[in-house]
Amino acid sequence: MFDVPVLTGSPRMQEAPAWTIRVADAADLAAYRSIRHEVFVGEQGLFAGTDHDDIDDDPRTVVLVAATSMGDVLGGVRLAPATVRDIGWWTGGRLVVRRGARQAGGIGSALVRAACTEAASRGVLRFDATVQERNEPLFRHLGWVRWGRTVIGGAPHVRMRWPIERVADLVAAMKLPLGDVLSGIRDDHPEALGGDGWVGDDGALVAGTDVVVATDAILPALIDRDPEWAGWCGVLVNVNDLSAMGARAVGLMDAVSAPTASAVRRIVSGLRSAAVAWDVPVLGGHTQLRGASSLAVTALGRTTAPVPGGGGRVGHRLGLTVDLHGRWRRGFEGRQWDSTSTRSGEELRHLAGLVAAQQPAAAKDVSMAGLVGTAAMLAEASGTGALIDVASVPAPSDVAFGDWLTCFPGFAMLTADAPQMSSPLATSATIGELSTELGVVLRWPDGVETRALDADATGLGQA
Incomplete structure (x- = not known):
């Protein structure tokens, strides 16, 4: 509960002390709790x-506190997970400012802003507070929105939420421009963008054959920071694309560029390691020296029973099969989960065959748009929306949930209308369903639903 006395009390004519906000240490915590007792028990009689x-x-x-340069604590606020298992739903509360410091330059507002920043840094996707009704204007001014009312201790309160746009911002940056950029291509040829029923898939069927082709480019920043990992990922993401369509990779083509032969060698080293692990030959490609860093890989696959990304229907169960083994890739913490580089080739090939063996109505591998963004793409291609039960999403322990729902997780497959896949290497769960309401809705353990995305993810429309 946010109890905000910062707007009350008579003005005091005094020089405002300099202060900064920091995470409380033991001494700060004791002072903060003493101020809380003085204000909430003694002054306001709330407890x-x-x-x-x-x-x-x-x-x-x-606990965050506002303190002077001499260490004098003027106020503080706390924030904490709302559930036993941290699933990215946190609450803020016990915001307090000492009586003599309430005219010291907006300490209460600064503490609320700092709490929001702290929550975002910890991967929070839902941040709530219950505030006294008279303090609602302060929170509205700081960007919070009201979503309910309640009564606490006989006093009217409002339930408020700080909007967190992490998922929407990621999808807007990674996927939303596609519809506009690719506008018109779909009308150029009957098989353009995969053809009817396959638009939105990461691989493309070659008409009249059992061949599926996938292509991915690796970001130059990743290549420059970790060339071997970039080469590995060039294979990984393409194998995932083919696997999501139920295809087995049979060959790779690469286009590599780097300023020096040494840099090219490191990229190719990672690519070769991955090709050997998945037992896919590098058939050829193009190599450019003394150029800007770049890597694009094309993979050829084969299947007689392709699985579409847009085959879902309203009411279908939304499943997730994910390899929780691994760790954050060093240098890419919170963005790239490495579950593959320490797996054996046999294990990697087993995982790559799960969708082909299961044959769900629809499947997509979780990409750089993250789990929620990828669910939005599957739903868009299917002409539906998606409802995700956040507490049902499998995740590694001690990983910030907001990071997990927006990262590239190594190996993770979203499926529609399929029983949970059985694998000793992966965890499967039903995490929601496809719905009539476009976009993606997150459902929390208290039954509250929040919108992660209001509309389509790419603008390409239904497959």
Whole structure:
């Protein structure tokens, strides 16, 4: 509960002390709790005896304080996960400013802003607070929105939420421009963009054959920072694309450019390692020296029973099969989960065959748009929306949930209308369903639904 006395009390004519906001240490915490007792128990009478609660005892709780350069604590705020398993839903509360510091230059507002920043840095996707009704204008001014009302201790309160646009921002940057950029190509030829029923898939069927082709380019920043990993990923993402369509990779083509022969050699080293691991030959390609860093890989696959990305229908279960083994790739923490580089070739090939063996109505591999963004693409191609039960999403332990839902997870497949895949290497779960409402809705354990995306992810439309 946010209890905000910052707007009350008579003005005091005094020089405002300089102050900064920091994460509380033990001494700060003791001072913060003393101020809380003075204000909430003594001054406002909101609590009888003590305002201490279970959130104070949760080791995950973070307390931020505003303190002078001499260490004098002027106020503070706390934030903590709302659930036993941290699924990216946090609440803020116990915002307090000492009586003598309430005219010291917006300490309360600064603490709320700092709490929002702290929540975002910890991968929070839903940040709520319950505030006294008289303090709603302050929170509205800071960008919060009201979504409910309640009464606490006989006093009217409002439920408020700080909008977090992390998923929408990622999809807007990575995928949303596609519809405009590729506008018109779909009308150029009956098989353009994969043809009817296949638009939106990451691979393309070659008409009249059992061949599927996929192509991906690796970002230059990744190549420059970790050339071997870039080469590995050039194969990984293409194999994933083919696997999602139920195809087996049979060959690779690459186009590599780098300023020096040494840099090219490192890229090719990673590519070769991955090609050997998945047992796919590098058939040829193009190599450019003394050029800007770039890598594009094309993979050829074969299948007689292709699985579309847009085969889902309203009411279909949305499944996730994901390899939770691994760790964040060094240098790409919170963005790229490396579940593949320490797997054996046999294990990697087993995972690559799961969709082909299961034959779901629809499948997509989780890409750089993250789990939620990829669910949006599957739903868009299927002409549906998606509802995700956040608490049902499998995730590694001790990983910020917002990071997990927006990262590239190595190996993860979203499926529609399929029983959970059985694999000793991957975890499968039903995480939601395809719905009539376009976009993606996140459903939380308290039954509240929040919108992660309001509309289509790419603008390419239904397959």
